[in-house]
Amino acid sequence: MQNCWRNGGVRIRNGSSNLNSSSYGAYRVLGGHKYYYGGSSPTAKRLIAYNTNISVISDVPAETVILTGLVAGLRTYFATWSITDSVYISNGTDTLTKYNGTTVTTGIGGATSPRARGPVCPILDRLMCITPDGIERTNPRVDNVWSVASSWATLRPQTPGLFMALAPFSVRGTDSISPGIIALQERAYYLVTGTNFGADVTAATAGTGEDGSIKLLDATVGTASPASVCAVPGIGLFWFTTDLNVFWLKEGSLTGMYVGDKLQSTGATAGIESTNTAALAGVWMTYFDHILMLSIPTGSAVYASTQYWMDMRELRNHPERGPVWYGPMTGQTVSCAWVENQQGDNTLRGGEGNSATGVFVYTLRVPSVFTDAVGTADNDITMTYQTPFKDFGVPSREKYVQAIHADCNGFTGAATLDLLDLEGTLATAVPLETVT
Amino acid sequence: MAVVTNLWGDGSLWGDGDVWNGKNYSPIEYVANQEIQCHRLSIKLTKTGSTDFVLHHLVARLSRIRQAAFTHIAYIDKVTPSRHLSVRLSHQGSEFILSELTLLASRKRHQPRG
DSSP, X not given: OBTEEESSSEEEOOOOEESSSSXXXXXXXXXXXXXXXXXXXXXEEXXXXXXXXXXXXXXXXXXXXXXXXXXXTOOOEEEEETTTTEEXXXXXXXXXXXXXXXXXXXXXXXXXXXXXXXXXXXXXXXXXXEETTEEEEBSTTOSSOBOOSOSSSSBOOSXXXXXXXXXXXXXXXXXXXXXXXXXXXXXXXXXXXXXXXXXXXXXXXXXXXXXXXXXXXXXXXXXXXXXXXXXXXXXXXXXXXXXXXXXXXXXXXXXXXXXXXXXXXXXSSOOGGGBOGGGGXXXXXXXXXXXXXXXXXXXXXXXXXXEEEEEHHHHHHOGGGOOOEEEEEESOOEEEEXXXXXXXXXXXXXXXXXXXXXXXXXXXXXXXXXXXXXXXXXXXXXXXXXOOOBOTTXXXXXXXXXXXXXXEESOOSEEEEEEEETTEEEEEEEEOEEOO | OOOXXXXXXXXXXXXXXXXXXXXXXXXXXXXXEEEEEESSBEEEEEEEXXXXXXXXXXXEEEOGGGOEEOOOTTOOOOOOOOSSOOOOOOOOSSOOOOOOOOOOOOGGGOOOOO
16 A cells, blocks of 8 residues: 555545745754634744744745754754743753744743753643653743742653653543643653642642642553654544554543554565664654554654554544554655644645755645655655455466456556566566556 | 646536546546466556546456466375374575465365274
8 A cells, every 4th residue: 555545445645745946955844833823813823943943934935034043953842822822942952932923032931941852731721841850830821930840840750761742631531521641751651630730830849739740651651752642633642652653542541552563564565663763753643634644764764754644534433443554655755744724724734854855844645736745846656556465265276367457537647567476476567558 | 836636627517627537437447458377366556647546446357267276386285194184384584474274175085984
C-alpha cells in the first residue's frame, strides 16, 4: 500500500503544494502553528520557526519576522492559551516567549523564566510547562508568576529522567469529568489532575485546599517525541514510543495499548523499526480528516520522510479488527505538521525538513492534487499496491494465468503490473490496457 | 505550483470533462495480457503520474484446462505409512516465513490397523 490507501477502492494518496514559491533561507522548519485569537474580532496568524527566527507567514504569502536571536536549530513548540489570548513559544533552551498578535515578549516570568521543554499546556485556570526540575505551574490566570523548583508546586516524576511532553486529557468517571494533563517521560506516563492548584505557587507551602497531584499510570512506556503526542476526536491520545511503536490511550481511559505492531516490517520494505533513534524528536503525528498520520525520520535523517496513515474510521467502527494502517507514504520531507481549522480554515500544513531544500510551508493532502511539493518542484507520486499471494483454492496445482483484469477510475497515466510467485517475480511492468 | 486535477466533468455539460471516466462514473475495465504459470500469485500494481487513480477490482483470469499438476520444487512425495506424523522444518542463513503447513495424505495407500 505504498502511497495509496483504501477509500472506495485502492486510491492514490493526495499530494501537497507549496505556500511560498521561493525559500526563506537554507534552513529547515522547526515548528509551526496557526495562532487564532482576537475574541469578538477573530483573527489569526500562521507562525513558523526556523534557524534563529520566529516568522508570521500570511496566506499571500508574505513573511514577517517577529523574533530573532533564538538559539539556532532547536525544535520549537507553540501553544495558544485562551485565558491570555496569546501564543507561547518554547524550545527547551531559550526563555519562555509570548506573542499576543502585536508584541513579542521574551523571558516570561522574569529572572526565573522557565526554559520550557515541549509545548506549554493549560489546565483549569493556569498554565503548566516542563523544566529540568519537573512540571512547573503559574498562578491563576497569569503567565508571569511561575513556580520554580518548589517543594509542593513543582510536580516531579516517580521514575528517572526528564519529562518530555504534556498533553491535555480529561478523565471520565461514571458521572464526572476531571480535567487533566498526560505528562510523558521517555518510558513512563502520568496523569496530572486536581481542582485547586494553589493561590500562590511561589509560597513556601501549599495553601488550604490545594489538591494538584501527579500519578504514575505506566512505568514502561513513554515518548521522546513531543510532536508525536496527538489527540484524535472521540478516540483518544496517541504517541510514538521510545521502543518504536505507537501507543493509544483511549478517550477518558487510563489504560492504553500498542497499535503500531503492524508497522514493524517483516519483509524488504523498511518499517518503523528503521526510525532514526538519534532523531526521535523529529517524529511527528497529526490527525486530519479521519486519518492519523505518523511521520518518521529514517536512516541518519533528522527530519521525517516516511509516513504511515491510520484509518480512524476503521478503528472507530470496527475496533475488534484492530488498527488499519496504510503506507509507507514516501516523497515528502516534512519536519512538522499542524492543522488549521478555525475561522473558516480546514487545512493541514507542513514545514520543509531538509535545509538543502530550504524553508517552505506546504499544504498537505490537497484535494485533487497528486504531486508532492518539495521546495519549488512538484514530483509525481508513485503508488504501489500489492495483493496477498493467492492460491485460487487449489494450492496443489499449478495455475495458468492468461490475463489480469482491473476496474479502474481516472486512469490517465501509465499503470503497470508485476506478477509474483512465492519464489520470485514472474513478469514485470506488464501494461494495463483498455479492454477493446 | 502543483498540478491540480480538475478534469472531472468541468465541461459545458454535466459530466463533460476531459477525463471522461472521472470520479463520479463507473470504472472502466483494463486488462494486462500476460500468460504465465504460477502456484501462488501476487499482483503488484504501480502507477506514476500527477492524476487521480482508483482501483476498484482486480481479478486474474485463469485457464482451467491448462492447469498442471503440482510441480513445486519443495513438494515432498514420501510414502511413509504412519499413524502419528510430526514435521520438523529447519532453515538458516536467510529470512524464512512459514505461513502455512498442510499435510496432503493419500488415503488410498494407508495400511489397515492391526
